[in-house]
Each structure stands twice: as structure tokens, then as C-alpha cells.
Amino acid sequence: MALEGSLKDIEIGDLIQIYSSKGRTCRITTKYGSLEGMIFFHEGNIVHASVGPLIAEEAFIQLLKWKEGTFKIETDIDTDVELPKVTIVKNTNELLKEALKKIEGGEDDAILNTVKERLKVIDGIDNVATLSPNDLWVGSQIGKKNYLATICTKAEIMSKEMELGEFRYIQMQGDKKNCFVYKLGSGYLIAWIKPTATMDNVKTKIEKEIT
Amino acid sequence: MDKIVDKILSIPEVTGCYIFGLTEGIQAGHGTPDGKALRKISMEISQMVDAFGTDDNIPKTLRVSYEKGEITLIRAGSFFIVVFHSPTINMSLLRIAMNVASYETKKSVRR
Structure with a gap:
């Protein structure tokens, strides 16, 4: 029988420590709006994690950040049938320690903000915004209110579907606005381009700053 | 519409071309991806275009670039021409x- 509850009552990190220390084989599934995540334990070791289009450690880090939503823990797992493809090989303690370090350090946010400031001064750029991984996963289910998060999530899903490799950028030219969306670490940078600027010239300048 | 698709497909490094309406789905096209993958991609593209369409700013062109391939869209009235190609x-x-x-798609719809 599955155990279900709210992430407002217990943090994912605590659940991980409980099931890891007991050496259990189980599946923790999480849900927030339409977004679903999963962490699979095999004999106490995390062997797979997924959320939206992300898998492995990248997904694990995102799931650790969830403060809201529901969880379900299933322990009656038939490992012959239900064991997923192993995407995480690290020891669970090490995995947890590294993920927490990344979250606390806010590495992604720091990089995004540094590059954002550099892009703002580029001639031809009207405005720059960032989407940190947190914005992305919460925003992707809010819908149009946070439409850029939807766009980035869709771009990542298409890459997985078509095996196109790493997502690089989106270039959009519209009736009133033009923009570039670049991936940086686990986050995204969105640069709105002045209607008078040449897109290709601005693109070259952005890529110079990003790399 | 098939002639329009063939013209695009004749360009070197184009792997697939489709014309679809946001409500009507795929109207014409062939190449890769196809089948189930194409249906899934079409759905994602529709939602992406729809999301870009907020703020009264419907995209005229959209280019999504990946390490191994790119997807470029252009608006044609109530249709979108979607081209899959190499980077x-x-x-x-x-x-x-x-x-x-x-232009030709818009003209063919008006007829």
C-alpha cells in the first residue's frame, strides 16, 4: 500500500534520508500541478530521478527544491519489472551532499545574474531577464502567466523526443518584440532585442559574453 | 501545399517540412521526424507558439537550436510552416x- 502526504508536512530531503538509511527499495513520486517527479531507490541507493524532461542528478537537484505538492511512496516494487534504467550511480549520501551544496551556494543564480548584467549593456538589447531552475519548474505549470518557462520546458522536451542533443537557444521574431532565449547552466537568459537592431549582430555579441 | 513543402525539402540539409494550423493540425508535409514523434513534437510546438503568443506578440518566426539540429517556424496566416534542419x-x-x-501558403488558403 502506498503512503501519501503533502510536502508542506515533510521535506523531500527527509524522506530520502529515511528510505536510504533503511536500505529500502521504493519509488517516491511527487506531484505539483501537472508536473510530476520521481525518485527510485534500490536497496537504499538512489538509482534514478526524473522531473519533467530532466533526469538523473539534474532532476534530483530540482526535486530537492520542492516545498509544495504531494508525494506518494510505494514499497511493493517488483524489481524484475519496475526497476528503471540506472541514471544515478553515486552513493546517496554523496549525491545529497553535492546537491544541497549546489542549492545553498545558488551557483546557477549567481552565474545567471552575472551574465545578465553583462548582456544589459550590449548595444541593441532592450532588456534581459533570467529564469532560474526554481522559476522554471514552478512556472512551467502556471501556464501563460510565466510563458517563458513554458517555452523553455517545451524546447527541452523536444530535444529529448528527437535526440537533438543540448538545447542551445531560441530566436523569436514577433509583431512587437524580438528575443533570444539562451540556456546557461540549469537556468535560462532571455534577451529582448530592440526592433531597430539586427538580430544576427546581437546574437554574435550575446554568444561572445556567454562563452 | 505539397508543392510548397517540396520546395523547402529541396534545400540541402533540410530533413523535414510540415505545414500545420494551430487548431487543424498537420495539413501537409513529410520527412523526419514522422509518425508518433512528429505528433508529439507538433503538440509541443503548438504549445510553444501559443505561449509566445501572449502579450499580443504572436511570433512571425521562431528558431529553436540544438547541438545536433534545429527547428525553424514561420507564420503563414493561420498556419505555421515548420522546418527541421541541420545546424x-x-x-x-x-x-x-x-x-x-x-506567402504561397497564405495565397493558397485565400483561393
Whole structure:
């Protein structure tokens, strides 16, 4: 029988420590709006994690950040049938320690903000915004209110579907606005381009700053 | 519409071309991806275009670039022409062809 509850009552990190220390084989599934995540334990070791289009450690880090939503823990797992493809090989303690370090350090946010400031001064750029991984996963289910998060999530899903490799950028030219969306670490940078600027010239300048 | 698709497909490094309406789905096209993958991609593209369409700013063109391939869209009235191609394609040539295709699609709908 599955155990279900709210992430407002217990943090994912605590659940991980409980099931890891007991050496259990189980599946923790999480849900927030339409977004679903999963962490699979095999004999106490995390062997797979997924959320939206992300898998492995990248997904694990995102799931650790969830403060809201529901969880379900299933322990009656038939490992012959239900064991997923192993995407995480690290020891669970090490995995947890590294993920927490990344979250606390806010590495992604720091990089995004540094590059954002550099892009703002580029001639031809009207405005720059960032989407940190947190914005992305919460925003992707809010819908149009946070439409850029939807766009980035869709771009990542298409890459997985078509095996196109790493997502690089989106270039959009519209009736009133033009923009570039670049991936940086686990986050995204969105640069709105002045209607008078040449897109290709601005693109070259952005890529110079990003790399 | 098949002629419009064939013209785009004749450009080197184009792997697939489709014309679809946001409500009607795929109207014409062939190449890769196809089948189930194409249906899934079409759904994602529709939602992406829809999301870009907020703020009264419907995209005229949209280019999504990946390490191993790219997807370029151009609006043609109530339709979108979606082209799958390699990242090394000559974009100037593709843009010219897609602008012509957009014009021809709009014209064929008016008839």
C-alpha cells in the first residue's frame, strides 16, 4: 500500500534520508500541478530521478527544491519489472551532499545574474531577464502567466523526443518584440532585442559574453 | 501545399517540412521526424507558439537550436510552416525559401 502526504508536512530531503538509511527499495513520486517527479531507490541507493524532461542528478537537484505538492511512496516494487534504467550511480549520501551544496551556494543564480548584467549593456538589447531552475519548474505549470518557462520546458522536451542533443537557444521574431532565449547552466537568459537592431549582430555579441 | 513543402525539402540539409494550423493540425508535409514523434513534437510546438503568443506578440518566426539540429517556424496566416534542419544549413537561403513558402501558403488558403 502506498503512503501519501503533502510536502508542506515533510521535506523531500527527509524522506530520502529515511528510505536510504533503511536500505529500502521504493519509488517516491511527487506531484505539483501537472508536473510530476520521481525518485527510485534500490536497496537504499538512489538509482534514478526524473522531473519533467530532466533526469538523473539534474532532476534530483530540482526535486530537492520542492516545498509544495504531494508525494506518494510505494514499497511493493517488483524489481524484475519496475526497476528503471540506472541514471544515478553515486552513493546517496554523496549525491545529497553535492546537491544541497549546489542549492545553498545558488551557483546557477549567481552565474545567471552575472551574465545578465553583462548582456544589459550590449548595444541593441532592450532588456534581459533570467529564469532560474526554481522559476522554471514552478512556472512551467502556471501556464501563460510565466510563458517563458513554458517555452523553455517545451524546447527541452523536444530535444529529448528527437535526440537533438543540448538545447542551445531560441530566436523569436514577433509583431512587437524580438528575443533570444539562451540556456546557461540549469537556468535560462532571455534577451529582448530592440526592433531597430539586427538580430544576427546581437546574437554574435550575446554568444561572445556567454562563452 | 505539397508543392510548397517540396520546395523547402529541396534545400540541402533540410530533413523535414510540415505545414500545420494551430487548431487543424498537420495539413501537409513529410520527412523526419514522422509518425508518433512528429505528433508529439507538433503538440509541443503548438504549445510553444501559443505561449509566445501572449502579450499580443504572436511570433512571425521562431528558431529553436540544438547541438545536433534545429527547428525553424514561420507564420503563414493561420498556419505555421515548420522546418527541421541541420545546424549548419545556410540560413539566408532557408529564410528566403520560407518567406516565399509563407506567402504561397497564405495565397493558397485565400483561393
